[in-house]
Amino acid sequence: MVKHSFFLENNLVLKIKQFVDINKWKIFFVTVVYQIVCINIGLQNYPYIDDILRQETGITDFAASYSRWGSEIASWLVQGSRHLTDLGLTTNILTGLILAISSLILCYLFIGNKLTWGSVVASVILGINPWALQIISFRFDSPYMAISMLASIVPFLFWRKKKVIFFIICYLCVLIMANTYQASSGIFIVIALSMMFKNIQEDNASKKDFNRLFLSAIAYISGLLTFFIESKLILDFNARGQTTSIANLNEAGAVIVRNIYTYVSTIINQSANIWKFLYVLIILCLVITIFFNKKHTKIWNFLVLFMYLSLVIPLSYGVLIIFNDSLIDITPRYGIGISSLFAVISILVVREKTKWVSLLSKVFVFCLFYYFFSFAMSYASLLSYQLDSFKFQSLQLTNDLSKSVTQNRKNVLIGYLFKDSNVVVNSERNYPILQKLIPKNGDLYWPNLMLFKSYSNLDINLIPHDFTNFDTTGKMLVIDNYYWEIYEDEFSIYVITK
Numbered sequence: 426m427v428k429h430s431f432f433l434e435n436n437l438v439l440k441i442k443q444f445v446d447i448n449k450w451k452i453f454f455v456t457v458v459y460q461i462v463c464i465n466i467g468l469q470n471y472p473y474i475d476d477i478l479r480q481e482t483g484i485t486d487f488a489a490s491y492s493r494w495g496s497e498i499a500s501w502l503v504q505g506s507r508h509l510t511d512l513g514l515t516t517n518i519l520t521g522l523i524l525a526i527s528s529l530i531l532c533y534l535f536i537g538n539k540l541t542w543g544s545v546v547a548s549v550i551l552g553i554n555p556w557a558l559q560i561i562s563f564r565f566d567s568p569y570m571a572i573s574m575l576a577s578i579v580p581f582l583f584w585r586k587k588k589v590i591f592f593i594i595c596y597l598c599v600l601i602m603a604n605t606y607q608a609s610s611g612i613f614i615v616i617a618l619s620m621m622f623k624n625i626q627e628d629n630a631s632k633k634d635f636n637r638l639f640l641s642a643i644a645y646i647s648g649l650l651t652f653f654i655e656s657k658l659i660l661d662f663n664a665r666g667q668t669t670s671i672a673n674l675n676e677a678g679a680v681i682v683r684n685i686y687t688y689v690s691t692i693i694n695q696s697a698n699i700w701k702f703l704y705v706l707i708i709l710c711l712v713i714t715i716f717f718n719k720k721h722t723k724i725w726n727f728l729v730l731f732m733y734l735s736l737v738i739p740l741s742y743g744v745l746i747i748f749n750d751s752l753i754d755i756t757p758r759y760g761i762g763i764s765s766l767f768a769v770i771s772i773l774v775v776r777e778k779t780k781w782v783s784l785l786s787k788v789f790v791f792c793l794f795y796y797f798f799s800f801a802m803s804y805a806s807l808l809s810y811q812l813d814s815f816k817f818q819s820l821q822l823t824n825d826l827s828k829s830v831t832q833n834r835k836n837v838l839i840g841y842l843f844k845d846s847n848v849v850v851n852s853e854r855n856y857p858i859l860q861k862l863i864p865k866n867g868d869l870y871w872p873n874l875m876l877f878k879s880y881s882n883l884d885i886n887l888i889p890h891d892f893t894n895f896d897t898t899g900k901m902l903v904i905d906n907y908y909w910e911i912y913e914d915e916f917s918i919y920v921i922t923k
Contacts, residue, residue: 444538448529451545455528458549459521462801466561467517471808473562474864476511477875480564483508487569492656495604496569509565516568520561523571524552528768530578534616535623535772543775543787546794551768553794553801555695555858559758560606562808573606574761577613580644581620584637592640599648608752610649610743611762617641618740619769622733626718626726649744670749677747685739687751692763695858697800703793704767708734710774710786717779741766757861767793800856807863810846815866815873816880818843818908822920823881825904829913830885838890839920841867842877844908867922885918892921 445452472480479485485507487496501507503519528548529540536544551557552574560570580595595613602609621638624631672680693701715726741762745752752759771793774786826837843866853859864872869889877887897912900919904911912919 444533447538448540448545451540451542452525452529455545455549456522456525458798459525459528459552460518462553462558462798462805463517463521463524463561463567464514465802465805466558466808467514467564469805469809469812471562471564471812472872472876473559473564473808474872475566476564477872477879479509480511481875481879483510485509487566492652493569493604493606494655495572495601496566496606499569499572499605500565503568511564516564517561520567520571523568523575524557524561527551527571527575527578530575530582531616531765531768532772534578534581534584534620535769536776541775543783543790544772547771547775547790548768550771550790550794550797551764554764554767554797555800555804555856555862556692556757556760557764558801558804559756559862560761566606570606570609570758573602573609574612574765576601576605577609577765578616580613580641581616584620584634588636588640591637592644595641595644596648596651599645600651603649603652604655606761607652608743608745608759608761610745611741612743612765613641613645614740614743615737615762615765615769617645618733618737619773622729622737623773625729626715627720672747672749676749680749681746684742684746684748684751688742688746688753688760689738691751691753692760695757695861697796697856697858699796700793703789703796706789707770707774707786707793710777710782710789711770713782714774714777714779714786717777717782737766757858803852803856804859804862807846807849807852807859810848811863811866814846814849815843815876818866819877819880821908822877823883825906825909825911826881826883826885826918826920829903829911829918830883834913834916834918835885836888836917837885837920838888838917839869839922840890840892841869841922842873843867843922890919892919895919895921 475486485497485500487493487500500509503516504510504512528545528551531551532540532544532548552561552571557574560574561567563570576598580591580598583591583594599610599613602613617638621634624634696704712727712730715730716723718726721729739746742753742760743762745759771790775783775790777783777786822843830837845863845866849859849863866873869887874887878885900912900914902910902912907923909923910921912921
């Protein structure tokens with residue numbers, strides 16, 4: 426009888442079943458929220474950056490260009506072929522399920538087997554915050570990016586297991602994370618430091634916990650070194666351009682300081698005012714919970730909190746902290762590590778037992794969830810408005826160019842493409858992050874050029890050109906309307922966008 430009880434107690438399937446039985450409505454809530462967000466974004470059919478290339482050519486390119494062999498192989502399995510096609514909402518649904526599992530595990534790590542409504546609401550912040558929305562936006566990449574987030578959280582389910590088991594799982598999961606989306610590297614660090622912070626505050630921290638923290642750090646570094654060697658065997662990581670080059674050892678200190686400053690200031694500057702207000706209130710709630718912690722002196726509590734925040738905020742940037750360029754400047758998804766920090770701190774504050782602090786914490790966290798969720802809904806609509814604007818102007822330009830394109834006149838020189846949707850421009854006043862989150866219609870980068878050629882079906886060569894000192898001598902003005910002036914000569918067409 427004793428052996429039978431021991432077996433049942435340690436049976437993983439039984440534990441999962443018990444967890445589901447206890448928390449079924451909370452699991453349902455998390456799953457539904459993610460599906461609403463992911464499906465709503467997917468329904469807009471917006472070909473987000475790399476999507477247009479994969480839609481048109483079927484190329485995977487995850488391993489060859491980004492050394493993401495995990496994404497490469499997983500995409501073959503999801504597609505059932507090495508030639509990709511747009512699977513509609515399939516990838517969005519998969520992404521939602523993976524993010525739901527990630528949030529539930531995150532909640533379990535800090536709450537235990539019996540979840541609370543406050544904690545599950547807080548946990549969903551992990552995947553619906555503005556910096557995570559860009560990951561959801563990719564029609565082809567999103568499930569594999571979500572896997573990188575999940576792989577960064579899973580190892581800590583084994584925090585109390587044997588050292589060897591914990592180390593191996595950490596190492597393998599870091600390797601999976603790096604092979605699916607390296608920008609998620611900060612999430613692993615956030616969870617490790619937060620687990621340690623929680624244990625110290627609860628007076629449960631032991632020598633074993635410090636050993637686990639040390640082991641997780643060694644496994645993290647080992648996993649990334651293995652990935653670096655792997656990537657060097659396939660492509661030169663430093664040769665992919667300045668934006669992905671790693672800082673030299675003699676410049677590392679200055680680069681790290683600059684990157685931390687840029688990372689934190691960019692997150693703040695990209696946030697809506699109401700988000701920043703709630704960040705401050707939730708941090709204050711965390712300070713108050715520390716104040717009421719009677720297991721240690723107040724000085725000790727505040728010292729630990731200060732050390733925790735001083736480490737976890739900059740390190741949530743992950744390995745990107747040592748890159749020469751501040752990648753967060755390029756695109757919001759490089760700040761994905763901040764999403765786990767928002768979620769973890771929100772979970773920590775809703776755990777507070779003091780009644781009035783608990784109530785305030787829940788109100789602030791619920792408000793942050795609401796504003797992030799409403800932004801996600803708004804963001805999906807804005808993608809649709811931007812795409813409609815691009816399509817309309819593409820048809821206008823196609824019609825105007827068709828009068829000038831001939832077999833010998835296929836080169837089209839253009840300053841920039843199209844105007845952004847007025848709805849998007851208006852929304853940027855409240856949400857500065859939209860300036861980076863929604864691709865600009867006017868940018869002459871390859872996804873926009875490829876998308877226009879897809880809509881126009883014109884056999885032309887779109888060539889970026891500076892019209893500052895444009896000489897009209899020998900050129901004929903053929904179109905002059907609200908959108909552009911179009912000139913032509915014997916071999917080229919010139920589009921001056923207004």
